[in-house]
Amino acid sequence: MTDYLPNIPRLYTALAEWSACIIYITLLRKSLIHWKLIIFSVVALIVQSLFLVLTKDLSIAFWIPCMIVAIGMMFILIYKSCDIDAKEAGYFSIRAFVAAEFVASLEWQVHTFFFKGEQNSFFLELITLIGIYGILFIIIWLLEKRHIPKIGKLNIRQSELWSTVFIGAAVFGISNLSFVTTKTPFSGQYAQEIFNIRTLVDLGGYSILYAYHIQLNELRVRHELKAVQNILQNQYAQYQQSKESIDLINYKYHDLKNQIIALKAEEDDEKRNAYLTKMENEIKSYEAQNRTGNQVLDTVLTTKNMYCIKNGIILTCVADGTLLSGMDVIDICTIFGNALDNAIEYEQKIEEGKRLIHVSVFAQKGFLMIRFENYYEGKLKLDGDLPATTKNDPLNHGYGLKSIRYAVQKYDGVVNVAQKDNWFELKILMPLLTNKGNNKIS
Known part of the structure; x- marks a missing residue:
């Protein structure tokens, strides 16, 4: 020194x-x-x-x-x-x-x-x-x-x-x-x-x-x-593929229904008629599900529900899809696709019988409320205002919820997550949308 x-x-x-x-x-x-x-x-x-x-x-x-x-x-x-x-x-x-x-x-x-x-x-x-x-x-x-x-x-x-x-x-x-x-x-x-x-x-x-x-x-x-843009595009691509698949399924079911009608006209066996009637009722049940008033939402819900059925998950929905008429197709796919993907991913980790998911869309005091609930075990840990990722590489994960928040903020909305007893709750609140024709299907 x-x-x-x-x-x-x-x-x-x-x-x-x-x-x-x-x-x-x-x-x-x-x-x-x-x-x-x-x-x-x-x-x-x-x-x-x-x-x-x-x-x-x-x-x-x-x-x-x-x-x-x-x-x-x-x-x-x-x-x-x-x-x-x-x-x-x-x-x-x-x-x-x-x-x-x-x-x-x-x-x-x-x-x-x-x-x-x-x-x-x-x-x-x-x-x-x-x-x-x-x-x-x-x-x-x-x-x-x-x-x-x-x-x-x-x-x-x-x-x-x-x-x-x-x-x-x-x-x-x-x-x-x-x-x-x-x-x-x-x-x-x-x-x-x-x-x-x-x-x-x-x-x-x-x-x-x-x-x-x-x-x-x-x-x-x-x-x-x-990463968020990739998620947006992936959810939209999934929607397009699902729409094509569901259109094909609807076409096949329509043909099958006509075939059943023809068979009923030709066969007079009481037992056969009962069986065919049951099949027809199941088709009607299929046609009736996920009719929310919004074609994009119907497609997303139907696709996710088909996956849930295969994996022992009960997905229920009470939704007024007309409330989403002013929302862009990609944003609907992003919000509902990512929210359901996250819920499904978690439900697959718990035992069957507890795998429950509920979706609701409704108006409340001049606002649009979208709520996703799924059965949840454990204690919710937040990373800021979003759940902390449980994956090994946090830098490259957690973008599903971020993409939801990004889409919601475009409509001056907010995203909130919480745990109530054994239920994880994702709530989205935004001003009621006006029909601008943004969700037209191409």
Whole structure:
């Protein structure tokens, strides 16, 4: 270390690191709230401050290990306070550390420039510290707030975490190189020069990590949009195939009915007539089902019901399909197709006899209500306002419900999920639609 250059007080560093953590904790989804979060944060600040103050006189050999421990404390504060996994906590810990290094460096550079290392009033130094820390961390909070998802988590991958660690380590190493030795091409020779290097490198490091964060967000948005669009198209393609299949089945059933009529006219056997009458009634029952007043909805429901019958699932429906007359075909396929697919997928995991699904579509106080209910065992866990996926790759799953929400929001509607006793309930509420002819079948 250079002996002529006053270094940042360890207490200032601890306060900057703690404040940076708090910035991200306020933006992420929290596991600790209210007094638990306040108490844990205060304890973390005390521990962080004591550690850095007590280790300030150790030799240079312990400098890097102490910084690693300090980052570890920041990781624990973020990880325990927020409902995120370890990779994501590590990602935000590195970003918080680099932000803290920049804020602490800039504040101390301003401090030494104006106070020239002289003894000044404690009150004046405190005002300077609070003012600069406050302004900079507010700016950082405003910047970060724009690019943190509403659900408060990013699902950071391993490679993204290591990229962030590499950038953070490079920034820390270069910014503090002059404090270790001045005999390198990248070191400063004079106090002001060294201060400038540290502050500017830290600023550049934070900017790089911020740009990388924006890029990750944009990639995720594109990935999600592409996945949702694929689901929309797949549900519509399924509808088209189902429509063709059902049209063919209806044609065959119509022929069969005519054949039964002919057979009844030719045969006078009482038992034969009873059997044929039963067949005719079954055909009538088939023709009567899923007649909701909306051809698209009828097709989707009939297709899903046929699958349910094969898998021992009882699907019931009470729906006024005319209420969907102003909705686009693709949106009807998306909402009903994905909701029923999710319900069917779950029902197949439980024992037969409990496999129940009910769909209802009705008007309520000037609004359109669409409700899906299926028998549910266990406790519902939410990821934001949607159920958490139970699959191994959460980044590439869960788009069915997101596509439903995307379609519903086009009509100024909202999606709500809840568990009532042993029933999972998906409710969709939107203003009553007007018939715009959007659901015409091509």
